Amino acid sequence: MNRTKKLWKPFCQVAHRALPSTSRFKLSNYNYNFSTQIYFLDCTSSSRIQNPSLYCGLCYYFEILKFSGRSFCSESAEKASNATCWNCNEAPKAAPFLFCESCRSVQPVDHSVDYFQIFGLGKKYEIGNEKLEGKYKDWQKRIHPDLVHSKSEKEREYAAEQSGRVIEAYRTLTNPLARAIYILRLEGVEVNEDETVSEPELLMEIMEIREAVEDAADSQTLKEIQSQMQEKLIHWGNSFADAYQNRNFDEARVCIRRMTYYHRVNEEIAKKL
Structure with a gap:
Protein backbone atom coordinates (compact mmCIF):
# COMPACT_ATOMS: atom_id res chain seq x y z
CA MET A 1 0.00 0.00 0.00
CA ASN A 2 2.94 2.33 0.61
CA ARG A 3 3.77 2.35 -3.06
CA THR A 4 0.34 3.66 -3.95
CA LYS A 5 1.14 6.83 -2.03
CA LYS A 6 3.02 7.84 -5.16
CA LEU A 7 -0.36 8.79 -6.54
CA TRP A 8 -0.36 11.90 -4.44
CA LYS A 9 3.12 13.35 -4.99
CA PRO A 10 3.33 17.13 -5.14
CA PHE A 11 2.58 18.39 -8.60
CA CYS A 12 5.88 20.23 -8.88
CA GLN A 13 7.77 16.92 -8.53
CA VAL A 14 5.60 15.20 -11.09
CA ALA A 15 5.86 18.08 -13.54
CA HIS A 16 9.63 18.25 -13.14
CA ARG A 17 10.01 14.54 -13.94
CA ALA A 18 7.25 14.04 -16.50
CA LEU A 19 7.03 17.19 -18.58
CA PRO A 20 9.39 18.34 -21.32
CA SER A 21 9.91 22.05 -21.70
CA THR A 22 7.67 22.24 -24.75
CA SER A 23 4.85 19.89 -23.88
CA ARG A 24 1.25 19.32 -24.68
CA PHE A 25 -1.32 17.31 -22.83
CA LYS A 26 -3.64 15.87 -25.41
CA LEU A 27 -6.29 13.19 -25.52
CA SER A 28 -6.32 11.98 -29.10
CA ASN A 29 -9.12 10.45 -31.12
CA TYR A 30 -11.38 8.19 -29.14
CA ASN A 31 -13.27 5.92 -31.48
CA TYR A 32 -16.09 3.41 -31.05
CA ASN A 33 -15.98 2.17 -34.59
CA PHE A 34 -16.40 -1.48 -33.66
CA SER A 35 -15.55 -3.95 -36.39
CA THR A 36 -18.33 -6.07 -37.78
CA GLN A 37 -15.93 -8.50 -39.40
CA ILE A 38 -16.34 -11.06 -36.60
CA TYR A 39 -19.71 -12.42 -37.46
CA PHE A 40 -18.78 -16.06 -37.25
CA LEU A 41 -18.81 -16.40 -33.48
CA ASP A 42 -20.02 -19.51 -31.76
CA CYS A 43 -23.38 -18.32 -30.49
CA THR A 44 -23.94 -21.59 -28.64
CA SER A 45 -20.91 -21.09 -26.46
CA SER A 46 -21.47 -20.24 -22.82
CA SER A 47 -18.44 -17.99 -22.77
CA ARG A 48 -18.99 -14.27 -22.63
CA ILE A 49 -17.88 -12.01 -25.42
CA GLN A 50 -15.31 -9.73 -23.96
CA ASN A 51 -15.80 -6.04 -24.31
CA PRO A 52 -13.67 -4.44 -27.01
CA SER A 53 -10.60 -2.44 -26.21
CA LEU A 54 -11.71 1.14 -26.08
CA TYR A 55 -8.40 2.96 -26.50
CA CYS A 56 -8.43 6.72 -26.28
CA GLY A 57 -4.73 7.42 -26.82
CA LEU A 58 -3.98 9.29 -23.61
CA CYS A 59 -0.73 11.25 -23.83
CA TYR A 60 0.30 12.52 -20.45
CA TYR A 61 1.37 16.07 -21.19
CA PHE A 62 0.07 19.32 -19.98
CA GLU A 63 -1.86 21.81 -22.17
CA ILE A 64 -4.78 20.54 -24.21
CA LEU A 65 -7.13 17.58 -23.89
CA LYS A 66 -9.31 16.57 -26.79
CA PHE A 67 -12.07 13.98 -26.75
CA SER A 68 -13.49 12.25 -29.81
CA GLY A 69 -16.44 10.07 -30.58
CA ARG A 70 -16.65 10.97 -34.24
CA SER A 71 -16.86 7.48 -35.64
CA PHE A 72 -19.71 6.35 -33.41
CA CYS A 73 -22.78 6.04 -35.59
CA SER A 74 -26.09 7.78 -34.99
CA GLU A 75 -28.99 5.40 -34.61
CA SER A 76 -31.90 7.75 -35.13
CA ALA A 77 -31.45 8.83 -38.73
CA GLU A 78 -33.11 6.24 -40.89
CA LYS A 79 -36.74 5.14 -41.10
CA ALA A 80 -37.68 1.55 -41.73
CA SER A 81 -38.02 0.97 -45.46
CA ASN A 82 -40.05 -2.23 -45.22
CA ALA A 83 -43.19 -2.72 -43.11
CA THR A 84 -43.41 -6.37 -44.13
CA CYS A 85 -41.04 -9.29 -44.63
CA TRP A 86 -39.05 -8.98 -47.84
CA PHE A 97 -38.15 -6.87 -36.76
CA LEU A 98 -34.77 -8.54 -37.28
CA PHE A 99 -36.21 -11.94 -38.15
CA CYS A 100 -39.47 -13.10 -39.71
CA GLU A 101 -41.23 -15.70 -37.59
CA SER A 102 -43.47 -16.70 -40.48
CA CYS A 103 -40.86 -17.73 -43.05
CA ARG A 104 -37.73 -17.76 -40.85
CA SER A 105 -35.95 -15.16 -42.97
CA VAL A 106 -33.41 -12.67 -41.67
CA GLN A 107 -34.52 -9.12 -42.37
CA PRO A 108 -32.47 -6.16 -43.61
CA VAL A 109 -31.01 -3.84 -41.00
CA ASP A 110 -33.30 -1.03 -39.90
CA HIS A 111 -31.12 1.76 -38.50
CA SER A 112 -34.10 3.51 -36.91
CA VAL A 113 -34.03 0.70 -34.34
CA ASP A 114 -31.55 1.66 -31.64
CA TYR A 115 -29.38 -0.68 -29.60
CA PHE A 116 -31.67 -0.58 -26.58
CA GLN A 117 -34.63 -1.62 -28.70
CA ILE A 118 -32.67 -4.54 -30.14
CA PHE A 119 -32.42 -5.92 -26.62
CA GLY A 120 -35.95 -5.03 -25.59
CA LEU A 121 -34.80 -2.33 -23.18
CA GLY A 122 -35.93 1.18 -22.42
CA LYS A 123 -33.46 3.98 -23.12
CA LYS A 124 -31.71 4.26 -19.78
CA TYR A 125 -28.11 4.11 -18.64
CA TRP A 139 -30.68 -13.28 -31.56
CA GLN A 140 -27.61 -15.11 -32.78
CA LYS A 141 -29.53 -18.39 -32.78
CA ARG A 142 -31.85 -16.78 -35.34
CA ILE A 143 -29.71 -14.45 -37.42
CA HIS A 144 -26.20 -15.91 -37.32
CA PRO A 145 -24.71 -16.12 -40.83
CA ASP A 146 -23.89 -19.82 -40.44
CA LEU A 147 -27.61 -20.53 -40.24
CA VAL A 148 -28.30 -19.15 -43.72
CA HIS A 149 -25.24 -20.39 -45.60
CA SER A 150 -27.44 -22.33 -48.06
CA LYS A 151 -29.89 -19.48 -48.65
CA SER A 152 -29.83 -16.66 -51.18
CA GLU A 153 -26.97 -14.21 -51.43
CA LYS A 154 -29.36 -11.45 -50.38
CA GLU A 155 -30.28 -13.18 -47.13
CA ARG A 156 -26.66 -14.09 -46.40
CA GLU A 157 -25.82 -10.40 -46.67
CA TYR A 158 -28.74 -9.48 -44.41
CA VAL A 166 -26.23 -7.14 -32.77
CA ILE A 167 -22.59 -7.78 -31.83
CA GLU A 168 -21.89 -4.04 -31.95
CA ALA A 169 -24.98 -3.30 -29.87
CA TYR A 170 -24.00 -5.92 -27.29
CA ARG A 171 -20.48 -4.60 -26.97
CA THR A 172 -21.68 -1.03 -26.65
CA LEU A 173 -24.34 -1.66 -24.03
CA THR A 174 -22.21 -3.96 -21.88
CA ASN A 175 -19.46 -1.35 -21.60
CA PRO A 176 -20.38 1.54 -19.26
CA LEU A 177 -18.25 4.11 -21.08
CA ALA A 178 -19.41 3.12 -24.57
CA ARG A 179 -23.00 3.02 -23.32
CA ALA A 180 -22.72 6.52 -21.89
CA THR A 196 -10.72 21.77 -24.81
CA VAL A 197 -10.54 20.84 -21.16
CA SER A 198 -8.77 22.96 -18.57
CA GLU A 199 -8.96 21.12 -15.26
CA PRO A 200 -5.54 21.47 -13.59
CA GLU A 201 -6.44 19.21 -10.67
CA LEU A 202 -7.51 16.42 -13.02
CA LEU A 203 -4.39 16.80 -15.15
CA MET A 204 -2.22 16.60 -12.06
CA GLU A 205 -4.07 13.51 -10.88
CA ILE A 206 -3.70 11.74 -14.23
CA MET A 207 0.03 12.45 -14.40
CA GLU A 208 0.51 11.19 -10.86
CA ILE A 209 -1.42 8.04 -11.65
CA ARG A 210 0.63 7.43 -14.77
CA GLU A 211 3.86 7.85 -12.88
CA ALA A 212 2.66 5.40 -10.24
CA VAL A 213 1.84 2.85 -12.95
CA GLU A 214 5.24 3.28 -14.60
CA ASP A 215 7.07 3.00 -11.27
CA ALA A 216 5.07 0.02 -9.96
CA ALA A 217 7.52 -2.67 -8.88
CA ASP A 218 5.16 -5.65 -8.90
CA SER A 219 1.74 -6.88 -10.00
CA GLN A 220 0.24 -6.36 -6.55
CA THR A 221 0.90 -2.64 -6.74
CA LEU A 222 -0.63 -2.51 -10.21
CA LYS A 223 -3.72 -4.37 -9.01
CA GLU A 224 -4.12 -1.89 -6.17
CA ILE A 225 -4.03 1.02 -8.62
CA GLN A 226 -6.41 -0.85 -10.94
CA SER A 227 -8.84 -1.31 -8.05
CA GLN A 228 -8.72 2.41 -7.34
CA MET A 229 -9.44 3.19 -10.97
CA GLN A 230 -12.38 0.79 -10.99
CA GLU A 231 -13.86 2.56 -7.97
CA LYS A 232 -13.50 5.86 -9.78
CA LEU A 233 -15.17 4.42 -12.88
CA ILE A 234 -18.12 3.24 -10.81
CA HIS A 235 -18.38 6.61 -9.08
CA TRP A 236 -18.36 8.59 -12.32
CA GLY A 237 -20.69 6.10 -13.96
CA ASN A 238 -23.20 6.74 -11.19
CA SER A 239 -22.67 10.47 -11.59
CA PHE A 240 -23.33 10.14 -15.31
CA ALA A 241 -26.57 8.23 -14.61
CA ASP A 242 -27.76 11.05 -12.35
CA ALA A 243 -26.78 13.74 -14.83
CA TYR A 244 -28.49 11.94 -17.69
CA GLN A 245 -31.65 11.38 -15.70
CA ASN A 246 -31.73 15.08 -14.85
CA ARG A 247 -31.04 15.99 -18.49
CA ASN A 248 -27.87 17.78 -17.45
CA PHE A 249 -25.90 16.90 -20.56
CA ASP A 250 -23.00 19.24 -19.87
CA GLU A 251 -22.34 17.43 -16.61
CA ALA A 252 -22.83 14.11 -18.39
CA ARG A 253 -20.00 15.00 -20.78
CA VAL A 254 -17.75 15.84 -17.85
CA CYS A 255 -18.47 12.40 -16.40
CA ILE A 256 -17.61 10.75 -19.72
CA ARG A 257 -14.25 12.52 -19.84
CA ARG A 258 -13.42 11.30 -16.35
CA MET A 259 -14.48 7.76 -17.17
CA THR A 260 -12.31 7.88 -20.28
CA TYR A 261 -9.16 8.79 -18.35
CA TYR A 262 -9.63 6.11 -15.70
CA HIS A 263 -10.55 3.50 -18.27
CA ARG A 264 -7.35 4.26 -20.16
CA VAL A 265 -5.28 3.79 -17.00
CA ASN A 266 -6.84 0.37 -16.49
CA GLU A 267 -6.08 -0.55 -20.10
CA GLU A 268 -2.42 0.35 -19.57
CA ILE A 269 -2.28 -1.62 -16.32
CA ALA A 270 -3.79 -4.64 -18.06
CA LYS A 271 -0.89 -4.60 -20.52
CA LYS A 272 1.58 -4.81 -17.65
CA LEU A 273 -0.13 -7.60 -15.72
Missing part, protein backbone atom coordinates in the same frame (compact mmCIF):
# COMPACT_ATOMS: atom_id res chain seq x y z
CA ASN A 87 -39.48 -12.71 -48.48
CA CYS A 88 -43.08 -13.58 -47.60
CA ASN A 89 -44.69 -10.12 -47.23
CA GLU A 90 -46.01 -11.00 -43.78
CA ALA A 91 -46.28 -8.20 -41.23
CA PRO A 92 -43.93 -8.44 -38.25
CA LYS A 93 -45.36 -10.22 -35.22
CA ALA A 94 -43.05 -8.45 -32.79
CA ALA A 95 -40.61 -5.59 -32.65
CA PRO A 96 -37.78 -5.15 -33.40
CA GLU A 126 -28.38 1.60 -15.82
CA ILE A 127 -29.00 -1.88 -17.22
CA GLY A 128 -28.12 -5.46 -16.27
CA ASN A 129 -25.60 -7.38 -18.35
CA GLU A 130 -27.26 -10.72 -17.60
CA LYS A 131 -30.35 -9.86 -19.62
CA LEU A 132 -28.20 -8.53 -22.43
CA GLU A 133 -26.23 -11.75 -22.70
CA GLY A 134 -29.33 -13.92 -22.83
CA LYS A 135 -30.97 -11.78 -25.50
CA TYR A 136 -27.74 -11.64 -27.48
CA LYS A 137 -27.58 -15.44 -27.66
CA ASP A 138 -31.26 -15.62 -28.62
CA ALA A 159 -27.58 -12.06 -41.84
CA ALA A 160 -24.01 -10.77 -41.86
CA GLU A 161 -25.22 -7.19 -41.37
CA GLN A 162 -27.78 -8.03 -38.70
CA SER A 163 -25.42 -10.28 -36.77
CA GLY A 164 -22.67 -7.67 -36.90
CA ARG A 165 -25.01 -4.98 -35.66
CA ILE A 181 -21.44 7.96 -25.16
CA TYR A 182 -24.06 6.09 -27.16
CA ILE A 183 -27.02 7.19 -25.06
CA LEU A 184 -25.94 10.81 -25.38
CA ARG A 185 -25.74 10.36 -29.12
CA LEU A 186 -29.34 9.17 -29.13
CA GLU A 187 -30.22 12.48 -27.46
CA GLY A 188 -28.41 14.37 -30.19
CA VAL A 189 -25.60 15.32 -27.82
CA GLU A 190 -22.16 15.04 -29.36
CA VAL A 191 -18.95 14.50 -27.44
CA ASN A 192 -16.84 16.95 -29.40
CA GLU A 193 -13.31 15.82 -30.24
CA ASP A 194 -12.16 19.44 -30.34
CA GLU A 195 -13.50 20.25 -26.91
